[in-house]
Amino acid sequence: xxxxxxxxxxxxxxxxxxxxxxxxxxxxxxxxxxxxxxxxxxxxxxxxxxxxxxxxxxxxxxxxxxxxxxxxxxxxxxxxxxxxxxxxxxxxxxxx
Numbered sequence: 001x002x003x004x005x006x007x008x009x010x011x012x013x014x015x016x017x018x019x020x021x022x023x024x025x026x027x028x029x030x031x032x033x034x035x036x037x038x039x040x041x042x043x044x045x046x047x048x049x050x051x052x053x054x055x056x057x058x059x060x061x062x063x064x065x066x067x068x069x070x071x072x073x074x075x076x077x078x079x080x081x082x083x084x085x086x087x088x089x090x091x092x093x094x095x096x
Contacts, residue, residue, distance in 0.1 A: 029069020
C-alpha cells in the first residue's frame, strides 16, 4: 500500500512538471500566434485600403497557433503523468 506522503510527493512532482509544460506550450503558441498577427497586420496596414479578409485570416492563424501550443502542452502533461505513474509503480513493485 502506498503512503499518503508518497502519493502527495509524486502528485507535487507532476504538478511542477505540468507548470513547466504549460509555460512551454504558451511560449510556442505565443510565437506562432504573434508571428501570424505581426506579419498579417504589418503587410496589410501599409496599404491605403487594408483587406479585411486577410486580417481576419491572420487572426484565425493566430488562434490556430495558440491551439497548437495548447495541444503540445496537453500531450506533455499526459506524458508526465504516465511517466511518473510508471516509475512509482516500478518502485513499489521492487520493494520486498
